[in-house]
Amino acid sequence: MGIAFDDGAADALITAANSADEVLRDEGGFLYGAVEQAVQDFNGGYGRLFRDACAIRSDDRGKLAGVLAALAEDVGEAKHRAQQEKARxxxxxxxxxxxxIRKQHLLSGDIAEASVTVATMVLDPMPESTPVPAPAVSAVFSPRDRPRFAGGPGTGTTSADPDKLRGFASVSRTATNTLNSHSVAVRNAWSSFTASCSWVTIETESFVAGFERLLAANAADADWIEQVATAFETAGSGSIEDSMLNRLFIQYAAPNQVGLNDxxxxxxxxxxxxxGNGGTARLRELLTQPALDPVATATWWSGLGHSVEPATGKVTVGEEQHLLIGALPDVIGNLNGVTATARDLANRKKLLQMHDYLKKYRNEHGGDVDEGSQEGMVNKIWESLYDSEGKEKTDRLDPSAVRQLISFVPYGLKQGSDTGYGASISVGDLDAAKHISYQIPGLDTTIDHDMASKTKQAYDQRAEQRDLAVPNGIDPARLAVVAWIGVEPAKDLGVFSNDQAKVVGAALRNDVTGVNAVHQNLDNTAMITAVGHSMGSLGVMEAAKAGLPVDNLVLVGDVGAPDNVSSVNNLHLNPGGTVYRGTYTVDYTSVIGHGAGWYRKYTTDPGFGAVTFGTDGFTAPDGTIEPPTKTHDGQTGGKDGIYGYFDKSTESSINQAKISLGLDDQLTNATR
Incomplete structure (x- = not known):
């Protein structure tokens, strides 16, 4: 029968544990002189940290030595029990x-032999039948963290003799190297013991990893003390302000000691x-705190370091910024105050991860993508940015028409976002742009159904603006049009309420405020226009009620003004900002929308005060025809001669481009 227990493996573990125990207990005496020398002149905040670290090290090695001694005893006891069980x-x-044999004799029929057999049975009873209980071994050890960052206001000073600090580091490394060989021996012996002595129950074990972490902490202490010594040598002084040392050793700070400025x-x-030391969780906490100011965020992000090409305004993300993007792409990608270039990198990183995962899942499980699902959303955004071969979509004739995924919230309502799904794509470099347009869509617009078409709509509007830019002395490369679905608008019967428009307005205000803050830090000035279509017009007006930092507010096929807006005087834009509106003559959907809320004020009323631009078609002096809008839709492609408000080359689209470029005086069929 036998049991799985190798005496040799047990003896090897006992020897290794006892040997390591002895060396650990001797380390204190070995280090004593070096520690005493170092602390003679090591005073102040960082001197206290050194003393604390030495005390923790002493305490930890004592605990580990005790664990190893107990382990040796337990394994010795296990060996003894194993020998008992093997003998039994x-x-x-x-x-x-x-x-x-006796039973065979009893069955033989020989009465004399049977009598002798019965007598031997009495003299040879059955030995102990109950197995010796298998012993349990437990060896738990985990070293404590050692503080290496003073933190606080940093108003104190630290003094030290760098030579003595280096002396400690040298002795400490020697001790650690000695212990390292014993750690390896213990690890190997333990591995052999557990493989060949499975009869023993292993209840809890953490001492092997704990031993290795203890040695890593010892090595880190030596590195840290040498860095402190270098700081004093560089300063050429025996005394340094704690604030300076805090800056040098910020990487050692506990997560909760670090703020954004740190x-x-x-x-x-x-x-x-x-x-890598737990800071990622703290970073998420810092960057997701309520009411984080986009202006302060922009200053902080800029301070992390990026470069800007003066001639083009193109931003190149810095090394520290790349690290934060890699750590928290989902947060950085949607953080107002972060450059669009960085947000695009972060959001694409998250998008690629999700797309690859969902594609693999669909290939393995088959079936159709559910309407309105997260998978549908991810796929539609992917289609807006990449071609069928997975290459980024570019414009060979217009390299400046880059696409930036400036927001990406791939979660359902109450699953990461208070507002549900959301995504926005800028056509054109938003950081470098001198003219920016936001297009806010209307009722029933969804990411998974409309993102690609809204991105095309933004592309066409940018092309419209580009056509007008050159003859008017405007840089055609520095234009950006945003297909904004940062929050999906109202659906179905939501047309009868302004509630979702208020959510849209708040989100839009935050986004535009963030872009303004980024531009201020980039020393860039842009004319910003917000264009609301249908129910989207309610969203932009809700944003403007509380203040929307744009230069132009454009209402296209609007469905009336929200509550508490009786005129443009109730809409607060940048100083000198103007409200425009445009609706084709028989847009009954717009008319019905005005009545849907019953209390929505008509923007066509003379007292409302918006500048009206033409949408019913225009023939230019050179004979060029700008087709009229004949449907409430955004784009139709001119099917059957019917054009929407955003179809390229229509009077509506061209007038929107003129507004975005500041060419108000060139509007056609305008009423002021």
């Missing part, structure tokens, strides 16, 4: 053989260490 099984096996002081190397 051996005795039982031998007795069983004798008993079988992150801004880290080098890329420091930031990488901090993120």
């Amino acid at each position: 099984q051996k005795n039982m096996e031998a007795w069983q053989q004798r008993d079988n 992150i801004g002081t880290m080098s890329a190397a420091q930031l990488k260490v901090w993120l």
Whole structure:
């Protein structure tokens, strides 16, 4: 029968554990002189940290030594029990053989032999049949964290003798190297023991990894002390302000000791260490706190370091910024105050991860993509940015028509976002743009159904603006039109309410405020226009009620004004901002929309005060025809001679482009 227990493996573990125990207990004496020398002149905030670290190290090695000693005893006891069980099984096996022979004699029919057999049975009873209980071994150890960052206001000073600090580091490394060989021996012996002594129950074990972490902490202490010594040598003084040392050792800070401004002081190397030591969770906490100010965020993000090409306004993301994007793409990609270039990188990273995962899932499970699902949303955004071969969509004739995924919230309502699904794509570099247009769509627009078509609509409007830019002395490369579905608008019977428009308005205001803050930090000035179509017009007006930092507000096929808006005086734009509106003559959907809320004021009323631009068609002096809008839809492609408000080359689309470029004086069929 036998049991799985190798005496040799047990002896090897006992020897390794006892040897490591002895060396650990001797380390204190070995380090004592170096520690005493170092602390003579090491005072102040960082001197206290050193003393604390030495105390923790002493306490931890004592605990580990105790764990190893107990382990050796437990394994010794396990060996003793294993020997008892092996002997019991051996005795039982031998007795069983004798008993079988006796049973054969009893069945032989020889009365004399049977009598002798009965007598031997009395003299040879069955040995112990109850197995020796398998022992349990437990060895738990985890070292404590050692503080290496003083933090606080940094108003104190630290003094030290760098030579003595380096002396400690040298002795510490020698001790650690010695222990390292014992750690390896213990690890190997433990591995062999668990593989060949499975009869023993292993209840809880963490001492092997804990031993290795203890040595890693010792090595980190030596590195840290040498860095402190270098700081004093570089300063050429025996005393340094704690604030300066805090900047040098910010990567050692506990996550809760670090704020956004602290992150801004880290080098890329420091930031990488901090993120790897639990900083990612703290970063998420800092960047998702309620009411985070986009202006402050823009200043902070800019301080992390990026470069800007003066001639083109193109932003190149810095190394520290790349690290944060890699750590939290879902947060950075939707953080107002972060450059569009960085947000695009972050959102594409998240999009690629989700698209690859969902594509693999669909290939493995088959079936159709559900309407309105997260998968449908991801696929539609993908189609807006990449071709069938997975290459980024570009315009060979217009390289400046880049596409930037400036927001991407791939979660359902109450699953990561208070507003549900959301995504926005800018056609044109939003950071570099001198003219920016936001297009806010109407009723029933969804990401998974409309993102690609709304991106095309933005592309066509940018092309419209580009055609007008050159003859009017405007840089055609620095234009951006945003297909904005940062929040999906109302659906179905939501037409009878302004509730979702208020959500849309708040989100739009935050986004535009963020872009303005980014531009201020980039020293770039842009004319910004918000264009609301149908129910989207309610969203832009809701945003403007509380203040929307745009220069132009354009209402296209609007469905009336929201509550508390009786004139443009109730809409608050940038100083000198203008409200425009355009609706074709028989847009009954727009008329019905005005009545849908019953209380919505007609923007056509003379007292409302908006500048009306033409949408019913125009023939230019050179004979060029700008087709009229004949449907409430955004784009139809001119099917059957019917054009929507955003179809390229229509009077409506051209007038919108003129407004966005500041060419108000060139509007056709305008009423002021």
